[in-house]
Amino acid sequence: MPLMRIQLDSDxxxxxxxxxxxxxxxxxxxxxxxxxxxxxxxxxxxxAEPVFVGTTNGEPVRLIYDVEVYLDITR
Incomplete structure (x- = not known):
């Protein structure tokens, strides 16, 4: 399954x-x-469930998650 990397703004x-x-x-x-x-x-x-990978060092801090996604199924 391919992974999609997600970055979320945080404090x-x-x-x-x-x-x-x-x-x-x-x-x-x-x-x-x-x-x-x-x-x-x-x-x-x-x-699958998102997997926490870490945080960025910059400002703003971002939370990094990897999420397995289906290739050919879209919403």
């Missing part, structure tokens, strides 16, 4: 919290849901 505190949850083996549901919605906005259908 430093939220990004730190998402990273801490990820390191503890937990999920930040709000950002994961936002990543899934972004895939739908791009006209693709998610094939």
């Amino acid at each position: 430093k505190n939220t990004a730190r919290r998402v990273l801490e949850l990820h390191q503890a083996g937990k999920v930040h549901h709000e950002s994961r849901d936002a990543a899934r919605e972004e895939v739908w906005r791009h006209g693709r259908t998610p094939a």
